[in-house]
Structure formats: C-alpha cells, structure tokens
Amino acid sequence: MNPFEKIFNHQIISRLEDSGTFMVTSHERSWLKTMLDHPAAADAFTAETLDKLRSLLEPDPVMDTSSHLIEKARMREKQVYHPLLRTLRRHMMNKSGIRLTYEVKGGRVNQDHSGFPYKLEYSMVKREWYLLWYHTRHGAFMSTRLRKIHSIAAEPVDPSAAESILKKIGTLLDSRNTEVVIEVVPGYNGELSRILYAFSCFEKHVAYDDEHDTYRIRVCLLEDEFEYLLSKLRFLGKRVRVAEGDYLQKRMLESSTKALERYGVMTRDEELTS
Template identity: 55%
Template sequence: MNPFEKIFNYRVISRMEDTGVFLSTSHERSWLKLMLGHPSAAEAFSGVTLDKLRSLVEQEEAMEIAEDLIHKAPATEVQVYHPLVRVLRRSIQHHQGIQVSFVLTNGQPGPEQSGLPYRLEYSMVKKEWYLLWYSWTRRDFMSIRLQKIAAVCEIPASPELVRTTQAEIQRILESRRQSVVIEVLPGYNKELSRILYAFSCFEKEVRYDEEKDTYFISLTYLGNEGEYVLSKMRFLGKRVRIVEGNWLKKRMRESALKALALYQASPDQTRPGQE
C-alpha cells in the first residue's frame, strides 16, 4: 500500500472505523508524546486517561521542534483548553443537569440558571469554547461562551426530565437543520481528506459513485451556520461544487457576482490568454 494512502483514501479509513480500528503514523505518535508533556495536558485529561496515553507512546521518540520553529513577536497567548471543559464533558457523558452562574457585563456573577448540557464546541475563528445547552429556567436551547460562565456544578435530574429535555433539544435542532450535497470534482479526489477536514465540525456522509469516480458529501448544518459553510466553499474553490441546496447555491452566485463587480468583470468575460 502507498505509505500516504491514509491521507486521502476515505474508503479505507471508513471501513477500519467500522471495525473499531484507528490508524496512526509514527509522526502523529511523536507529536502526541510531545503534546502530553505540555503542562496543560494534566488539566485536559483525567489521571487514568493521561497515564494510558503516555504508556501507548512510551516507545516513541518525542518530536524535536526546537531547531525547526522560531517564536517571534507573539500575540497574547490564548489558552486552547478551558478548565470547565472536563467538568461539562463529564456532565454531558453522565446525562446530568447543571446549575450555571454567568458573568454580567459589570464583571459580577448573575442569577443562577439550571439546565441540561448538550455539546461542547470550539470555534477555530474566535479561539473560544462554547456550551450548547437547554435552559430549564428560560425553556430555550442556548449557546454560551465558557468565558461567560462564573461557576457551574452538577445537579440531580430525574431520568424522565432528561429524556423529555433531550427530545426537545432534538426537535429544536431538526427545525433548524439545513442540508446540502457537495460534489468533489474527480481531479481532486486525492485531496478528499483536506476537503473533509474543512467540514469537520459538521455532520456529514460520504458517498462514492464508482461509475463517475466521484465523491458526494451530504452535509448537515444549522441554519445560522450557512454563511460559515459558504466561506468554506469559497476556500476550497474549484475543488468542489454544490449540487443540492438552493439557498447555498443562490448565496454562492450572489457572492461571485459581487466579486466580479468589484473587479469590473462579467461572468462571460474572456479569460486572459483566451480569444
């Protein structure tokens, strides 16, 4: 097998995932060993998990980056890991309710609210953690930055309350969901992993058409995330094409026409070098 097959062969990866097998390269294991030596690793993982990860990479050599990277004129460092992540992750896994106190604009803690945590998300753009949760106090599904949480603690919740809340969360999410089908142009099949990484934060399914040698990505996203999906489509450029999803097609045409107008061009204008 091509040693770089892991990078772009989605079919091989998906079949191994179905059997519970995870592929890793020596480069990835060396990087993991280096990261486990960072002081924040002790906060990010429980003691048992941290010991197990370290034992798995014990025979690997830690990646040497001292001579390869130069750190110059850094901006204010942002801590990628937030101390509340472990607390909230445990509550989500155990289906426990939480009681939350938020930080007000004057810096003082506000009134407490109770609810059920649903999911943790990290914004690569804003470099912040967000909690998606259902507030029993407000009876609404909400998103809150972890930086705005002054304190959080677990509270008991009956199984019936948890089930009804989870059902309500799913109902709300279904009402907000949008879908689109994206075609990967065959000439860029080897970049499938890169393309999937661009949509890594969304629910997706990949279908391969053997006759056309073409991958189709069925993407599901919330309505307020449409512009973000659009930005990813622009980033990927000619590698992908929207085949289903009228709203996204319309927005892509609008943005393309605005760009052409900005540069005083027209859609049918002759390209440089063509007659």
C-alpha cells in the same frame, strides 16, 4: 522480512484497540513526561490521574528540548484548552443537571440558572469553546461561550427527566437542521481527501455517481453554521459547486459577482442589458 512490519499490521493494531491496549513509543513517553511539568497539566487532569501518570513515567527520561525547539516571534493566540472542559464532560457523562452563572451581551450576568448540558462545541472561526445546553426554566436551547461562564455546579436530575430533556433537545435540533448537497467537479476527484477534510467538522454522507463520475457530499448543519460552510466553499473555489441549497447558491453567486466587478469583468446579465 521487514522486522518492523508487524508494528504496522492492521489486524494486530485492530485487536490491540479492541482489547483497550494503546501502543506508545519511548519518544512519546518522554514527551508526555515533559509536558506533565507544564502548568496546564493541573487543569487537564485530576490530581489522581496526574500522580498515576507521573508514577508510570518515572523510569523514562525527560525530553531535552533545549537544542531542538526554538520559539520565534508569533501572534498572541487563544488557548484551545479550557479548564471547564473536564468538569462539563463529567456532567454530560453522568447526565447531571447544572446550575450556572454566565455573562450575556452588554455585560449583564445571569445568576444561578438551571439547565442540562448537551454538547461541547469548538468554533474554528472564533477559536473558542461553546457549551450547548437546555435552559429548563425557559425551555430554550442555549449556546454559551465557556469564557463567559463565571461559575458552574452540578444539580441532581431524575433519570426519567434527563431522558425527557434529551428528547426535547433532539426535537429542537431536528427543526433547525438543514441539508445541502455539494458536488465535486470531476476534474478534481483526485483531491477528494483534501475536500472532505475541509468539511470534516460537519455531519455528511458521500455518494458516488458512476455514470457522471461525480462525488456528491450531503452536508447536515444548523442555520447558524452557514457562514462557516461558506468560508470553506470559498476556500475550495472551483473544485466544488453547490448542487442543492438555495441560500448557499445565492450567497456564492453574490460573492462571485462582487469579485468579478472588483476586477472590471462584466457578468452575463450585464452583457445582455448593455
């Protein structure tokens, strides 16, 4: 019998998860203790949580990274973590209103605007966090970059008013939502996991057509997310095709036509007219 078999037993892991137990290895504990010395730890955790983690990890050794990690030359990149994330998550969890001062295009600053935080969203294209919130005075659904927020504070909201705002946000989002259907070309069914990973940030439903051996992915998205979806479709290339979605089909046709023209290949329409 493999002595480590029980570590990977699905039933045991499931029961541990149900009881709120989380298994960590000694290496993971050492890594966490080392990372807690990083200056960013003070922004990622509250002082109470940070002290508790350090106390729990006191018996563990610090990971020696001197002979294992070598930092080579790299491009300057934006940090994924933002100090406002924890604060905003608490406001959303408590269904609290907010009063924020934020910068808009042109450098103008809007002072002390009341709103209701709805969701935090990370843009893979622009590599930064956005706050989706409801502007209570204008009755508009807003999207603001976290780096453009100058200050934020909690503002009490009556529970019934909070529920009413959430319903309004749901109605606004439903009106802006659209669906497209993407088919996986049968010859690439073996790459389904990779293809689904490309669409992992979208709400989707996958169906299998047994008769035609075809997977159909129904993707639900907002109109301002089309460009990002297009970048994923271009990345996947001939593995997928847009089965439903006039706008996406048109954009993919334009991209394909321009690519063919760039290499001097005539399209069918050009052949018919020549």
